[in-house]
Amino acid sequence: MTRRWERTEEGQLPIPLTYRVYEGLGKATARPLVLYLPGTAFGPRQDRESDAPAALAMAEAGALVVEADCGTPSGHSFPGSLEQGFEVLKYMFAKRRRYVTSRSPVILAGDESGGNIAASLALKARDAMPGELAGQVLLSPMIDPRMVSASFSHADEIGMRERWSNGWERYLASACGYQHPYAAPCLCSRLVGVAPVLLVTSDDDPLRDEGLDYAERLHMAGVSVKTRVLSDQDGWTGLYEGRSGAWCSRFSTEFSQFMEELPI
Structure with a gap:
């Protein structure tokens, strides 16, 4: 596995941000190109030297993964973080052959x-570049600023409610806040036509219920959705435990199967 941190330069990515590339040893034809947004989108990354287990797992499954810090340039707020992410996504489509091949599917992922x-x-891509995005992988997604689901009560038990509440407050500090359909996907009223979804959560995940509710709404809108609820043993903390955790192996398998089933 190779990896590197780079500060972008003129002529590379369209905005100055930090990114890391994960590349597996295999060089399969038309391997997926993944733009991965780590779980620091609402706040600064604490340890830039640690590898992201989810990115490693996707790379080991055959993808080339670009982990991008799209939050720091905007102060981790909406709509800046989203717009910066979209600029990177457009750049990856335009320069796809620099990374992989012109036939390689482009996937969004984030935890x-x-x-x-x-x-x-994915919602913005549906509207601005319909049919281009091959899929989206949502890992314990934090998509409901109301934080009132039954599973979210576990956040109090482990001391996460304040951290996540502060993150939402920072991210939605702009005047449009909840009112914009891209600000909080669970509140978006039009979900038809978005790219196929793999949503992974676990029994012990405080964000489980909001993720599953979003998956159900996508399914009702006719979107292809694959949902996986892992056991406590393969739980959501695997997002942080490194490549040796059981979570990584399980997710790598789920990602491979998701890619095989995509209509591309």
């Missing part, structure tokens, strides 16, 4: 707050 950005970008 927790990054899952919110990924889901929002």
Whole structure:
């Protein structure tokens, strides 16, 4: 596995942000190109040197993964973070052959707050570049600023409610807030036509119910949705535990199967 951190330069990505590339040893034809938004989209990354287990798992499944910090340039607020993510997504489509091949599917992925950005970008991609995005992978997505689901009560038990509440407050500080259809995907009233979804959560995930509710609404809108609820043993904390965790192996398998089933 190769990886690198780079500060973008003129002529590379369209905006100055930090990104990391994960590339597996295999060089399969038309391998997926993934734009991955980590769970720091609503706040600064604490440790830039640690690898993202989800990105590693997708790379080991054959994808080339670009982990991009789209929040820092905008102060982790809407709509700046979303617009910066969309600029990167457009650039990846335009320069796809630089990374992979012209036939390679482009996928959005994100965990927790990054899952919110990924889901929002999928909505924007549907409207601005219909039919181009191959799929979206949402890992314990943090998509409901109301924070009132039954599973969210677990956030109090583990001391996460304040952190996530502060993240939402920072992200939605702009005047449009909840009113914009891209700000909080769970509140969007038009979900028809978005790219197919793989949504992964777990029994112990405080964000489980809001994710499953969003998946059900997507399904009702005619979107192809594959939902996986992992056990406590393969739980959501695997997002942070590194490549040796059981979560990584399970997710890598789920991602491979999702890619095989996409109509591309």
